[in-house]
Amino acid sequence: MTTAATQIGAATGARIRAKRVLPGFTLSLGTTLLYLTLIVLIPVIALILKGAEMGPERFWRIVSSPRAVAAFQITLTAALIATIFNALYGLLMAWVLVRYEFPGKRLLDALMDVPFALPTAVAGLSLTALFSANGWFGALLHPAGVPVVYTIWGIALAMAFTSVPFVVRTVQPVLEDLDPALEEAAVTLGASPWQVFSRVVFPAILPAWLAGCTTAFARSLGEFGAIVFIAGNLPFRTEIAALLAYIRLEEYDYNGAAAIALVLLGFALVLLLASNLLQFWASRYREGNR
Amino acid sequence: MSAASLSHAPPLRAPGQSRRGERLLIGVAVVLTLLFIAAPMAYIFARALSQGWAVYAANILHPMTLHAIWLTTVTALIVVPLNVAFGIAAAWAVAKHRFPGRGLLVTIIEIPFSISPIIAGICYLLLYGRQGLLGPFLREHDLQVMFALPGIVLVTMFVTAPFVAREVLPLMQAQGSEQEQAAVTLGASGWQVFRRVTLPNIRWALLYGAVLCTARAVGEFGGVSVVSGNIRGQTNTLPLHVELLFNDLNAVGAFAAASTLTLIAIVALLVKTLLEGRKAG
Numbered sequence: 001m002t003t004a005a006t007q008i009g010a011a012t013g014a015r016i017r018a019k020r021v022l023p024g025f026t027l028s029l030g031t032t033l034l035y036l037t038l039i040v041l042i043p044v045i046a047l048i049l050k051g052a053e054m055g056p057e058r059f060w061r062i063v064s065s066p067r068a069v070a071a072f073q074i075t076l077t078a079a080l081i082a083t084i085f086n087a088l089y090g091l092l093m094a095w096v097l098v099r100y101e102f103p104g105k106r107l108l109d110a111l112m113d114v115p116f117a118l119p120t121a122v123a124g125l126s127l128t129a130l131f132s133a134n135g136w137f138g139a140l141l142h143p144a145g146v147p148v149v150y151t152i153w154g155i156a157l158a159m160a161f162t163s164v165p166f167v168v169r170t171v172q173p174v175l176e177d178l179d180p181a182l183e184e185a186a187v188t189l190g191a192s193p194w195q196v197f198s199r200v201v202f203p204a205i206l207p208a209w210l211a212g213c214t215t216a217f218a219r220s221l222g223e224f225g226a227i228v229f230i231a232g233n234l235p236f237r238t239e240i241a242a243l244l245a246y247i248r249l250e251e252y253d254y255n256g257a258a259a260i261a262l263v264l265l266g267f268a269l270v271l272l273l274a275s276n277l278l279q280f281w282a283s284r285y286r287e288g289n290r
Numbered sequence: 291m292s293a294a295s296l297s298h299a300p301p302l303r304a305p306g307q308s309r310r311g312e313r314l315l316i317g318v319a320v321v322l323t324l325l326f327i328a329a330p331m332a333y334i335f336a337r338a339l340s341q342g343w344a345v346y347a348a349n350i351l352h353p354m355t356l357h358a359i360w361l362t363t364v365t366a367l368i369v370v371p372l373n374v375a376f377g378i379a380a381a382w383a384v385a386k387h388r389f390p391g392r393g394l395l396v397t398i399i400e401i402p403f404s405i406s407p408i409i410a411g412i413c414y415l416l417l418y419g420r421q422g423l424l425g426p427f428l429r430e431h432d433l434q435v436m437f438a439l440p441g442i443v444l445v446t447m448f449v450t451a452p453f454v455a456r457e458v459l460p461l462m463q464a465q466g467s468e469q470e471q472a473a474v475t476l477g478a479s480g481w482q483v484f485r486r487v488t489l490p491n492i493r494w495a496l497l498y499g500a501v502l503c504t505a506r507a508v509g510e511f512g513g514v515s516v517v518s519g520n521i522r523g524q525t526n527t528l529p530l531h532v533e534l535l536f537n538d539l540n541a542v543g544a545f546a547a548a549s550t551l552t553l554i555a556i557v558a559l560l561v562k563t564l565l566e567g568r569k570a571g
């Protein structure tokens with residue numbers, strides 16, 4: 001099978017470019033396309049077909065219903081809060097982890113990956129208990145009149161936790177690659193540490209930073225597991241879009257679920273495109289620096 | 291990652307004043323991380339063990355919890371090898387060959403990362419559910435995909451699709467294909483080239499990708515929640531079981547179940563930290 005595949009691969013390859021000497025092209029590309037088609041593309045197409053089937057009028061009626069609009073607003077607002085937090089926290093962490101040497105640095109670096117490794121339901125469970133009235137943090141915050149659980153702040157907290165690594169891990173490599181000569185030149189010319197950061201370092205990491213923020217925002221919009229625990233899920237108050245879609249499914253309202261899911265899918269694809277463009281810009285910036 | 295930062299000297303800075311700024315930034319970073327990331331992790335074990343080891347053991351050994359652990363393990367055992375095979379195939383096709391649409395293919399591989407697992411679940415329900423596109427066909431042949439193991443496996447395959455590919459692909463691209471071409475010239479077969487030349491070069495990235503994929507597969511919640519139907523003792527995976535116990539107001543039980551998932555996450559992080567040095571070296 002491999003040799004046959006190789007021959008076909010070599011034959012078609014010769015037409016496209018002569019460089020193809022390695023075997024297994026047809027086999028590997030075939031496997032890849034088959035897997036992606038069956039697992040990713042066909043299910044996504046099923047959703048798009050469902051949207052087409054219901055027609056624009058019905059789609060619009062569902063997504064513009066007051067409860068859906070409220071859910072989208074809550075989701076977007078909380079995701080924005082979470083992203084602003086991560087934009088600052090992620091930048092700080094990337095800076096500290098790249099530029100300074102201190103005991104425990106490797107552990108701190110490893111902790112940055114916790115939100116990816118920890119299942120979102122576990123994160124949601126723990127954050128909810130931590131911030132509820134008898135938890136470690138809730139016991140301090142509740143008497144101070146800052147309820148987090150069952151508010152939009154709780155949603156933002158869960159979103160922020162689950163999307164921490166995006167900003168850190170996109171900015172970190174760019175910061176590592178930054179030529180120290182630039183900063184040294186700025187210092188020699190009399191720039192203050194803040195001027196060096198804002199005029200030299202920040203412009204260089206800006207594309208990567210924005211790309212990381214975009215991905216963090218996209219992830220926050222789609223987050224579900226961590227939020228259902230902490231949100232309390234009250235319609236019009238703490239009900240996020242993904243949960244509303246889930247509720248519609250449980251009511252066997254497949255059109256309702258599909259319409260909301262399509263809006264979220266649209267957001268995700270636009271943000272994916274934006275992040276890819278930013279990363280492309282970032283890679284050009286880095287190559288330009290060398 | 292940290293190796294690269296050591297390779298060049300730190301930039302000049304004014305002594306005294308800047309040291310203070312440095313200490314302040316490190317302090318803020320450490321405190322925020324301890325509160326925001328380490329505390330939620332520590333709290334899981336604190337609560338799981340809050341009534342002693344005997345209660346903890348009883349919670350873990352509860353038949354429902356054991357069943358959830360078993361179901362989650364079976365799912366991971368099916369999904370991870372398939373994902374490894376897919377990841378290798380995708381990386382081999384994209385990194386070692388040039389063809390039109392390569393960039394598009396890489397973007398499609400990344401799509402599951404940006405799609406909410408809930409949406410993935412809805413997609414699968416619209417395809418395989420009773421009212422779904424394939425619903426009539428499945429009913430005719432008496433095949434149950436939704437609210438059963440196949441549905442759970444398929445959704446987990448969706449959400450984990452990019453994990454191995456995105457670790458192996460950049461490495462294969464960076465390594466180029468000179469070594470493989472040399473092996474082919476010397477008369478090695480395709481399989482020999484892969485096993486003797488490529489695999490040793492990518493093994494750590496492959497292992498790392500597989501570990502990440504396992505952690506993700508084991509922890510998947512939203513998508514599985516949609517397609518599993520949450521049938522107690524039947525289609526309840528470990529993360530779903532955590533939610534179920536929490537909703538039953540059995541917080542200690544929920545934390546005990548969650549602690550097993552947390553241990554898996556810690557192992558994944560340890561493997562990652564250990565492999566990082568090897569990947570760089």
